[in-house]
Amino acid sequence: MSKDSILIVEDDEDIVELLAFNLQSAGFATETAKDGYEALTKARRTPPAGIILDLMLPGLDGFEVCKELKRDPKTAGAPIIMLTARGEEVDRIVGLELGADDYVVKPFSPRELILRLRAVLKRHAPETEKRQVLSRDGLSVDLGAHRVTLDGEEVALTATEFRLLAELFQSTGRVLTRDRLLNSVWGYEFEGYARTVDTHVRRLRQKLGACSRMIETVRGVGYRFKE
Numbered sequence: 001m002s003k004d005s006i007l008i009v010e011d012d013e014d015i016v017e018l019l020a021f022n023l024q025s026a027g028f029a030t031e032t033a034k035d036g037y038e039a040l041t042k043a044r045r046t047p048p049a050g051i052i053l054d055l056m057l058p059g060l061d062g063f064e065v066c067k068e069l070k071r072d073p074k075t076a077g078a079p080i081i082m083l084t085a086r087g088e089e090v091d092r093i094v095g096l097e098l099g100a101d102d103y104v105v106k107p108f109s110p111r112e113l114i115l116r117l118r119a120v121l122k123r124h125a126p127e128t129e130k131r132q133v134l135s136r137d138g139l140s141v142d143l144g145a146h147r148v149t150l151d152g153e154e155v156a157l158t159a160t161e162f163r164l165l166a167e168l169f170q171s172t173g174r175v176l177t178r179d180r181l182l183n184s185v186w187g188y189e190f191e192g193y194a195r196t197v198d199t200h201v202r203r204l205r206q207k208l209g210a211c212s213r214m215i216e217t218v219r220g221v222g223y224r225f226k227e
Helices: 013-025 036-045 062-071 089-097 110-124 159-170 178-186 194-214
Strands: 005-009 029-033 050-054 080-084 102-105 133-136 139-142 147-150 175-177 215-218 222-225
Touching: 005 013, 005 036, 013 029, 013 110, 029 036, 036 050, 036 062, 050 062, 050 110, 062 080, 062 089, 080 110, 089 102, 089 194, 102 110, 133 159, 139 159, 139 194, 147 194, 159 178, 159 194, 159 222, 175 178, 178 194, 178 222, 194 215, 194 222
Parallel strands: 005 029, 005 050, 050 080, 080 102
Antiparallel strands: 133 139, 139 147, 175 222, 215 222
């Protein structure tokens, strides 16, 4: 896959054809997979720029595919848009908690989907400005290289976890509400999805070990990176 290739994971041939045509017309290269196992194989072989992932797939469903992709350091940085006929709130929350960047419900507008795809790709684009490194007490966050180390050892974070840590670290001493974090880290105002923030903070703390104490909970408000 090329650096601007989008992996379409969908078992409905009509939807695959629709997505491929519109994405190619918008300047993207495309690769397709008809089931979860094929998606994992292709994504790991050559990580795509982004992934459009159907939820209801044969063999391995979209939730499991998303979980596996975010566990693998090689594919964890690829943004994922979940595309599904299941629009219940619980499904949207689970998808976001697993690391999906956005959630589009069928039937959908190809134009809107491409706009959302461009938005998540922009958020994931590497920094072109001068490298900036935030460091404290053995924790180092390299904003330009998208890399986190703890006492010299690299910490494997998903792209969303990295953005969350960077947002908190850059706002040291200030309380960030859950709504503010949803908007700045996920890029959309997911009303009522505060639990998504809490879940990602919990996972981030688990990966930061002793440095987890730097992320303080401000009860009833949000989170603060300790001064």
